[in-house]
Every structure is written in C-alpha cells, then in structure tokens.
Amino acid sequence: MFYLGIDVGTGGTRAVVVDQAGRVVTSATSNHEPFASPQIGWAEQDAGDWWRAAQEAIRKVVSEPEVGPDRIATVGLTGQMHGAVLLDAEDRVLRPALIWCDQRTDPQCKAITDRIGAERLIELTSNPALTNFTLTKMLWVREHEPAVWSKVSHVLLPKDYVRLRLTGDYATDVADASGTLLLDVAQRRWSQAMLDAFELEERLIARVFESPEITGKVSSVGASETGLRIGTPVVAGAGDQAAGAVGMGIVQPGSVSATIGSSGVVFAATSRPALDRQGRVHTFCHAVPGRWHVMGVTQAAGLSLRWFRDRFGISDKESQRDPYDLLCEEAATAPPGSDGVLWAPYLMGERTPHLDPEARAALVGLTASHTRAHLVRSVLEGVAFSLKDTFTIFEEMGVPVETIRLGGGGARSTLWRQIQADVYGRSCEILAAEEGAAYGAALLAGVGGGAWASVDEACNRAVKVAAVVETNDAASAWMKEHYARYRELYPALKKIAETGASAKGTA
Numbered sequence: 001m002f003y004l005g006i007d008v009g010t011g012g013t014r015a016v017v018v019d020q021a022g023r024v025v026t027s028a029t030s031n032h033e034p035f036a037s038p039q040i041g042w043a044e045q046d047a048g049d050w051w052r053a054a055q056e057a058i059r060k061v062v063s064e065p066e067v068g069p070d071r072i073a074t075v076g077l078t079g080q081m082h083g084a085v086l087l088d089a090e091d092r093v094l095r096p097a098l099i100w101c102d103q104r105t106d107p108q109c110k111a112i113t114d115r116i117g118a119e120r121l122i123e124l125t126s127n128p129a130l131t132n133f134t135l136t137k138m139l140w141v142r143e144h145e146p147a148v149w150s151k152v153s154h155v156l157l158p159k160d161y162v163r164l165r166l167t168g169d170y171a172t173d174v175a176d177a178s179g180t181l182l183l184d185v186a187q188r189r190w191s192q193a194m195l196d197a198f199e200l201e202e203r204l205i206a207r208v209f210e211s212p213e214i215t216g217k218v219s220s221v222g223a224s225e226t227g228l229r230i231g232t233p234v235v236a237g238a239g240d241q242a243a244g245a246v247g248m249g250i251v252q253p254g255s256v257s258a259t260i261g262s263s264g265v266v267f268a269a270t271s272r273p274a275l276d277r278q279g280r281v282h283t284f285c286h287a288v289p290g291r292w293h294v295m296g297v298t299q300a301a302g303l304s305l306r307w308f309r310d311r312f313g314i315s316d317k318e319s320q321r322d323p324y325d326l327l328c329e330e331a332a333t334a335p336p337g338s339d340g341v342l343w344a345p346y347l348m349g350e351r352t353p354h355l356d357p358e359a360r361a362a363l364v365g366l367t368a369s370h371t372r373a374h375l376v377r378s379v380l381e382g383v384a385f386s387l388k389d390t391f392t393i394f395e396e397m398g399v400p401v402e403t404i405r406l407g408g409g410g411a412r413s414t415l416w417r418q419i420q421a422d423v424y425g426r427s428c429e430i431l432a433a434e435e436g437a438a439y440g441a442a443l444l445a446g447v448g449g450g451a452w453a454s455v456d457e458a459c460n461r462a463v464k465v466a467a468v469v470e471t472n473d474a475a476s477a478w479m480k481e482h483y484a485r486y487r488e489l490y491p492a493l494k495k496i497a498e499t500g501a502s503a504k505g506t507a
Helices: 047-062 106-116 118-125 134-144 158-167 174-180 192-197 220-226 240-247 302-312 323-331 372-397 414-424 437-448 455-462 473-486 489-506
Strands: 002-008 012-018 024-031 072-079 085-087 154-156 171-173 207-209 214-217 233-235 254-260 264-270 282-285 292-298 342-344 362-364 401-408 428-431 465-469
Touching: 002 047, 002 158, 002 240, 002 437, 012 047, 012 437, 024 047, 047 158, 047 220, 072 158, 072 240, 072 437, 085 158, 106 118, 106 134, 106 192, 118 192, 134 174, 154 158, 158 171, 158 214, 158 220, 158 233, 171 174, 174 207, 174 240, 174 282, 233 437, 240 254, 240 264, 240 282, 240 292, 240 437, 240 455, 254 372, 254 414, 264 372, 292 372, 302 323, 302 372, 323 372, 323 414, 342 372, 342 473, 342 489, 362 489, 372 401, 372 414, 372 473, 401 414, 414 428, 414 465, 414 473, 437 455
Parallel strands: 002 072, 072 233, 171 207, 254 401, 401 428
Antiparallel strands: 002 012, 012 024, 085 154, 214 233, 254 264, 264 292, 282 292, 342 362, 428 465
C-alpha cells in the first residue's frame, strides 16, 4: 500500500506518494496563481485556486500505473500556516484568504496585546501577537469588513480548506493550530480564555486533532474531483514547518533544522513547551504527540534571492540554465564576507528576533569596486546571519542543538550550504532525499494508516543522511566577526525609518 501527502504551499500544491519503506514512488506539483498584494504589505490568495491545484496534483499521482486509487491507504495534509479562509454557512469562500506573509494587522496585534497583556498572552498561547497569526486576520476582517464578517460561519487554515473539499469535515491539527494565537499550546487544545476575550465562538474554528489521527474519509464528491477512492482515511497532518521537520527527521530533542524556502526557519524539537518570554521565537505543538518545538522565522529568506534574481539577475528566458545556479556560481567568486557588503533581509518586515512588520531591507557597505558577485554573496550570507539569530536565542533559552540538518533551496546550493555551516559554526547534515513538507505529511499518513507504530519509527526508517558539510575554520572565524557587524544593521535602519517617519509627519 501507498501513502499520499499533500502540501498546499504558497507557490503551488505538491502531492507525494511513498511506499511502506518511506521511498518516494511518484510526485506532482500544480502551481498556484501568484498571491495578490492590493496594498503594500498585503498578501491574499484565492482558496479555490488551492483546491484546483490540489485536484490536479492528486489526479496526476493517482493516475500513475503503479499507484491507482485503490493502493492509496491513507492521506495526509500539510500547507502554509496562519492563513484565514472565511466561509459562509454553505461553505462558500467569502473573500480572498489573508495568508501568512500579510502584514496589515499591526493595529490588531497592538489591540490584542493591550487587552490580554504581553506576559499573559505568552502564558495563554506561548506566543506574542504577530501580524502573521490567524486571529489578527480575523479581527481585521471583523473591523474593516463587517458585512463579510456577519456571514462568516467557519474559519479554516489553508490545508484544512482542502480537507473540507476532500472529506466534508472541519478539522485541523495541533501544530497548525498553534499558529492561530487561539491555541493553548502547552495543553494542546483551543484556549477558551482567548476565545472569550475576543468574543469568538468555538464553532467558528475546526476541531483539533493530533497530527497522525484520522479526521475523516474522502467523500463521494472529493473522490469524483480528485480520483481518490471513496472512504480513503485522511489524517490531521500538520502545518508545513512541523510536517517538513518530520520529513527531515527533526523529532527528538537536540535535533534542529535550518530550512530556506520563501521564508527561512530554524526549527528545534523539544520535550516541553520551551518559552522565550520576549516572544522572539515561536513555541508550537509538534506533529509528534507529546512533543513541542521552537522555531525562529526569517520572513524573506529565499525570497531575498528571488527578489535579486527578478530585479538584477538572469531571467529564465535568457539562459538555458537555472538562473539561481548561475547567480550562486557567480557569488562563489567573491570571498567570505563579500568584502564588507552586508544584506539586511527585511523585505517583508521581520519576525525573529525583531517582531517588526515595519522593518526594511538594505544593502550596506557598497563601494565602486564591488561586483554583482559580492552582492549575491552578501544576500546568501545575510539570510544565513538572520537564521543565526535564532541559534543565538536557542542558546539563551537552553534549547539543545546536537545536530543541524539543512533543507529547502539553501540545501541545494553547494555555496549556500557552506555559508550556513560557516555562519552557524557547526557541521551540517544533508539528507539523501529532501522532499519537503508533503513528504512529512505522507509519513504522518503512514503512521495513521499503521505502516509505522509512531512518528519516531517512521523517521528512523525513512530519513537518511547523505553528506556532512564541515565548517571552514578560517571562514567561520571571519563570519563570526561579520555577524557582529550584521547585528548592528537593524538598530541603525530602525532609527533611519523612525527619523523619516517623523520628518514626514511634520512636513
């Protein structure tokens, strides 16, 4: 039998089928329409487009001759976190979903903190109020679009809208629900105190499950639209970060991953809900029952390199080769430290460690002798420095870091791998196959379907290390000095932004 994982990402929906040994049998991806940004800092997507892409990806893998619907034993779901899909009583989507990188809700964050209190908020939810979290989006719609809010019957996270279309069930998992600001993360249940404080009924949000638990079965409608078998069990799954961590074997305390996708995440498994009282890192439930994780997030990690490619790089049409490969090859000709050029990767504000949606990016230290190679390398280094901030916080918190595994685009580039090892000052592991969050969702489906007795067993059997990137001692020493200079960027940039805002206000 096979196990299907579905990842409802930002750029597309991916389906991965694995066998009982955890080997990938087949996979398929269907791209989404680019997210809309009606105003600066806004980010919205059409939930119907997610379902369209999910149907296409699922049909592609199920139609493979060696697979077929009857051989899919269980389905697991994962996807982008924090989004808000608003549905009416007939399950019709009322407006485009506000997604994870939407930054419009800073006033709502301040209102939440004022009402609950910063310390009490972390006691109740293990996290501060950030613009990314789902509750802030719900409050924004209630305040600014009351006619829409009056029709809201259910609020779902992105992957759970696809679940609804597959099974007809309103369900979610503790890992994804941790990013709503409505979950009591320590107790792994919805926080009645938070619901009451903001006059929200629990009927609005989905029932919460542990990640490997079965939440429902594929309905006749879901089967007809995807090609899956009626009655195929569907497990809760997890938000993309927890599912991706399962796919990388980051399930035991001491294991840490550094993953660079559009955003960048440093993720550590823990045996308890470890808290940072300043709220600089997130404390969420893990996809492993009885475990938690802490993670720091860089808003624009891979997005920084994509931004540079789109504005100053080589387009796909101009070359027969991947433009990212060309940029990284060019960057490799510049020395560690980029001859003093620094990149502050705050294109979409920043979460860890600054919690500042108004943070702005900058290239600093340019001279006439610098080349594009220096600039590209500085972008790669700046993203690694931003992830290093999370390791610094982990050290303050006493979170153990025994092994580091690299994932995402940052693990595919030889240069970016080495930069990360040198910046973190530790050797880093590269996996034999890094299939992303969809793979983790497939492993969770296998646990729910009985292929493995636990998530630990699934990871031990399926996840293999292919290579280890050792640090370059000389480069690592230089990066330590360069990181100290990088840490001075944010305060200086914030002061400039505040001065500019003050001048604009008096003009």
